Amino acid sequence: MKLLLVGGGGREHALAWKFLRDDPSIEIIAAPGNPGIADIARCVWADINDARAIVQLARSERVDCCVVGPEAPLALGLADLLRAERIPVFGPSRAAARIESSKWFAKEVMAMADVPTARAEHYTDEDRAWAAVGRFRAPLVIKAIGLASGKGVVVAMSHDEAFAAVESMLEANRFGDKGAEILVEEYMEGEELSLFAISDGTNAVPMMPSQDHKRLLDGDRGPNTGGMGAYAPVALADDALVGRVMSTIIEPTLGRMREMGSPFTGLLYAGLMLTLEGPKVVEFNCRFGDPETQAILPLLDSSLLDVILAVANGDSIAGTSFAWRDGAAVTTVLAASGYPNAPRTGDRITMPTPREGQILFHAGTARAADGALVTNGGRVLCATAVGATFEQARRESLALADSIDFAGKQLRRDVGWRESARDARAP
Ligand code: AMP
Ligand code: GLY
DSSP, X not given: OEEEEEEOSHHHHHHHHHHHHHOTTOEEEEEEOOHHHHTTSEEOOOOTTOHHHHHHHHHHTTOSXXXXXXXXXXXXXXXHHHHHTTOOEESOOHHHXXXXXXXXXXXXXXXXXXXXXXXXXXXXXXXXXXXXXXXXXXXXXXXXXXXXXXXXXXXXXXXXXXXXXXXXXXXXXXXXXXXXXXXXXXXXXXXXXXEEEEEESSOEEXXXXXXXXXXXXXXXXEEXXXXXXXXXXXXXXXXXXXXXXXXXXXXXXXXXXXXXXXXXXEEEEEEEEEETTEEEEEEEEXXXXXXXXXXXXXXXXXXXXXXXXXXXXXXXXTTOOOXXXXXXXXXXXXXXXXXXXXXXXXXXXXXXXXXXXXXXXXXXXXXXXXXXXEEOSSEEEEEEEEESSHHHHHXXXXXXXXXXXXXXXXXXXXXXXXXXXXXXXXX
């Protein structure tokens, strides 16, 4: 079995790690991979956004399956091109990937499927957007419609902040052409939760819910990022809640996409707000979450590879479920100096060998000419730990994060603080 894994972040390292645990005999080629993935698989340089080059690589390597990690190649139609070449692929078509690549498309699908989400209006014209802001109560949210790696969102506490966000997105065009369309959205109050469901287009199997930490700084302060840490399980997210999310959110969304002629196959990620009125959608993503994947895969006892291969080959996954081990996992992201606005690259990294229960996933790392490990992206490393309890996992994740050194290292020391607070309240 030969598998092509597209991507080179912490999520892809965790996927490769899990696939090899599921079947140590498979051969994984990662494009482009990273130095951590290179320790367990073969890395081949490729531009992941050059779909033709990826298809060519898949063909020349005669891979049995292709798994696409990031959203950008999916939004560009990589899965469609691979399918046209009869190469099994895990990942949605370009049309289905719009659930992530266009926040307005996602809102339309949700409206048609009666899926609970924040009320939103769509604008390209600055004057009209300004007028809309005045009609929304503060706090309110301004979002760029297209892909912006979680950074095209401003949660405005006041109308002035919202006006400034509208101006920067539409007038100064701060996010390039991605800022040309915006949503003005109602603010939702509550705790956030990430739920992944793997779908064959018709059936969907939920994974273990987890919680990401989007803000850069402790106490959920600072700018939004791609995600600074995650943990699982989340005590609040019991089986009843997962069942409710599946029946009120995931299944109606998948059903509506089927009816629209763009069935979603792959991983549907629901970013949720647990409001007083129940779970509502903050956003959908069309791929595994990063860094949530680095927290949940170490807890997955049953095979991920089997489910992914079934979906890629067009087989039904009806009746499938995942088995999880007891305990908890925490992942702490180590980000580069300057992240998220202008991450610096090339800082030398020193680190020890992880202890039992600790796993270090590489995200933005590279080898310098002399072979030294250096920073090469915004999120550099993910320090994951699995423990019998949440508290143990949290301590071990931080211990691993603290033992790694590079200039300007940024991390959150409070990953899972809500769970700690719950633990403290527990009898
Ligand atoms: P998104 O890229 O849409 O996931 O937004 C990034 C982050 O902004 C989310 O994880 C939330 O923390 C916050 N956010 C987005 N939309 C809302 C909303 N309607 N109400 C409250 N917070 C939001
Ligand atoms: N953790 C957020 C994301 O993957 O988009």
